[in-house]
Amino acid sequence: MGTVAVAFSGGVDSAFLLHEAHAVLGKKAVAVTMKLNSFPFREWKDAKEFCKREHIRQIIVEQDQFLIKGFAENERDRCYHCKYFLFSFLKELAKKNHISCVADGTNFSDMGGYRPGLKALAELGVVSPLREAELTKEEIRALSKKEDLPTWNKPSFSCLATRFPYDEPITGKKLRRVEMAEQFLFEMGFTQFRVRSHDRMARIEIRPQEFPLLVEKRKIVAARFKELGFMYITMDLEGFRSGSMDIGQV
Numbered sequence: 001m002g003t004v005a006v007a008f009s010g011g012v013d014s015a016f017l018l019h020e021a022h023a024v025l026g027k028k029a030v031a032v033t034m035k036l037n038s039f040p041f042r043e044w045k046d047a048k049e050f051c052k053r054e055h056i057r058q059i060i061v062e063q064d065q066f067l068i069k070g071f072a073e074n075e076r077d078r079c080y081h082c083k084y085f086l087f088s089f090l091k092e093l094a095k096k097n098h099i100s101c102v103a104d105g106t107n108f109s110d111m112g113g114y115r116p117g118l119k120a121l122a123e124l125g126v127v128s129p130l131r132e133a134e135l136t137k138e139e140i141r142a143l144s145k146k147e148d149l150p151t152w153n154k155p156s157f158s159c160l161a162t163r164f165p166y167d168e169p170i171t172g173k174k175l176r177r178v179e180m181a182e183q184f185l186f187e188m189g190f191t192q193f194r195v196r197s198h199d200r201m202a203r204i205e206i207r208p209q210e211f212p213l214l215v216e217k218r219k220i221v222a223a224r225f226k227e228l229g230f231m232y233i234t235m236d237l238e239g240f241r242s243g244s245m246d247i248g249q250v
Contacts, residue, residue, distance in 0.1 A: 003028040004101045005094040007087070007126075008058070009039070010047030012137070013105030015151040016144045017130055021103070022056050030099060031058040032090055037065045037172060038160040040179045042186070050151065059097075063089065065161075066172070076116075076166045079159075083117035087124050103127045109137040114246040155192040162245055163197050177228045184224050188217055192240050200231040208239040 008031035021029035051058035070081040106128035144152035181195040196203040
């Protein structure tokens, strides 16, 4: 592998992969970050700051996901079509910049559950070194801490499109509403959360140990969420869990 473009979101996995690629390849490792409709400003800012801190070249490109087949319709194969479109673009970008390889931060823990996007990566020949090395999420966090990376304890994040039930159409307005709701929870001190949007109902997922904080702040949270356009605001008693919208998918 002479040169590599790392699909870099600023999260735990892609940050560790980018750090290691840069340690081995130096300037031949490049970060590519996409500004997307489903990518919050907070995450984009973190990605920029990480590359600046690590002195890594970063290419930033904007993509309108509403031009992607199936994105707005939000059918169960949405992630496949979105990943295929975005990584096809990334591979073309790499080719134009004389970069021989495109890599992403999929890890070994990602192999379970419903993940149609992985099929797109395989079809396009995108390499996933962390998965190939069988590194789990917790191992990546431990290694990141050892390397003194600021992302080692960063809460996990996923595309904002995952906040909606399949077959509920996604709009730019809905994405911004969820982004602002989650930003508010972040500012209130919650550490790991999702705001699942069911039409005009918000289902808040947080860590069980933070339930008391949400109960304490319930009036403030409810008022803000109603300002954003939600009519009903609920707390999920099962707490935070990745992929809760994928339950029942095969």
